[in-house]
Amino acid sequence: MPSFNILKYGMNKFVAIRYIDALYYTETVLDYTVFPVHITVGNLIDLTQDILISFTERNGEPCEGLRIPKKALVLNEKKEDTLSDLSFRVGLDIGLYWKDVVHFTDCQIPEACTPMYSEGLLLEVTSDAYIIKDPNTIKIGKKIANHPLDGKPTFIVIPKSFVTDIKFYDNKL
Amino acid sequence: MTINYKKGDTVLVTYKRVNYTHIMKSVGVVFEVSDKEVVLAHNFTGLTPIDTTKIALDKIIESKGIIPTNINSPDDLKSLKLV
Numbered sequence: 245m246p247s248f249n250i251l252k253y254g255m256n257k258f259v260a261i262r263y264i265d266a267l268y269y270t271e272t273v274l275d276y277t278v279f280p281v282h283i284t285v286g287n288l289i290d291l292t293q294d295i296l297i298s299f300t301e302r303n304g305e306p307c308e309g310l311r312i313p314k315k316a317l318v319l320n321e322k323k324e325d326t327l328s329d330l331s332f333r334v335g336l337d338i339g340l341y342w343k344d345v346v347h348f349t350d351c352q353i354p355e356a357c358t359p360m361y362s363e364g365l366l367l368e369v370t371s372d373a374y375i376i377k378d379p380n381t382i383k384i385g386k387k388i389a390n391h392p393l394d395g396k397p398t399f400i401v402i403p404k405s406f407v408t409d410i411k412f413y414d415n416k417l
Numbered sequence: 418m419t420i421n422y423k424k425g426d427t428v429l430v431t432y433k434r435v436n437y438t439h440i441m442k443s444v445g446v447v448f449e450v451s452d453k454e455v456v457l458a459h460n461f462t463g464l465t466p467i468d469t470t471k472i473a474l475d476k477i478i479e480s481k482g483i484i485p486t487n488i489n490s491p492d493d494l495k496s497l498k499l500v
Contacts, residue, residue, distance in 0.1 A: 262488075282460055285460070319490050320490045
């Protein structure tokens with residue numbers, strides 16, 4: 245049984261939301277400056293844990309939409325950096341656990357945002373992102389799968405606000 | 418009842434699919450419109466749509482314009498009440 249209340253369904257709470265997402269690059273030279281802001285319009289189903297929005301419903305049931313971590317929303321507020329400063333780790337290997345935006349289809353509503361794990365060389369720490377070079381990224385869940393499935397990214401840019409935990413490769417720190 | 422589709426309008430479209438056994442409702446921004454179909458975009462990066470739905474005009478049961486609530490602040494988020 246999904247964790248959200250099925251009684252919340254109904255095409256009656258239309259919202260427009262701005263959000264950011266992690267970026268994957270396959271080019272050898274990184275061309276990142278800022279996270280592009282995505283805008284989505286849909287019916288708000290649930291906001292208990294994440295923002296659950298449907299674009300399309302079939303016979304009254306949400307059929308396609310997005311599950312977006314609340315921290316991915318672009319809101320007019322001061323973002324607090326709750327994680328420790330990792331700039332001293334630049335040039336070293338690191339592993340980051342983070343939550344990803346999920347696009348659902350075929351009325352298969354995800355019960356949570358996809359937990360992800362990315363590891364590789366910490367290339368840069370910006371005010372809002374961690375940039376990992378030659379990353380290996382996996383989806384953590386019932387079935388662990390590489391992500392993205394097609395092509396090996398050369399860089400991944402992860403919003404700091406998405407990160408839930410950090411793993412260091414050595415025990416000196 | 419259907420409306421005249423204008424690019425950029427946000428609409429809720431009710432339509433039939435799969436031998437008329439499914440009643441679909443789709444919300445989005447009118448991205449393209451022709452004499453045969455309308456394309457709704459559900460999310461954008463800038464002006465580039467990410468996810469879209471193409472709906473044949475002859476399958477549409479009803480369309481209406483909507484004004485979505487903009488979520489711009491934590492207070493906007495708190496003010497949403499789901500029932």
